[in-house]
Amino acid sequence: MRLAYVPFVKANSHEDGEHNHTSLEDEMSAMNKAWRSIRRQIKDSSKNESILAVEAKVNNAAQATTKLTPIRSGDFSGDEKKKLTERYQNAMKRTTGLISQLEAAL
16 A cells, blocks of 8 residues: 655745735635625525625625735736736626625525
8 A cells, every 4th residue: 555645735824924915815705704604504594684694794895806906916017917907806796796696586
């Protein structure tokens, strides 16, 4: 029996102090936490009121992110930076549209 050696790597390690904390990161974290809560509750229709409250948090965070720029945009300049930012903002606007559909469905 052979065991494969896989080195241990910490994902997203910020221990070296080089991490630039952004408001976008805060909003995305809030959205992620709220989505996890929604996924746990969505199958139980008696929790629709609770889901709507959590959905409002997701929607607020998503709305805030449409006005922000991704941290990766600093890696680009000119037209490339503009295109990246536009693609990101369009994707977030689509996300807010999907969130509105969820609210309407509940």
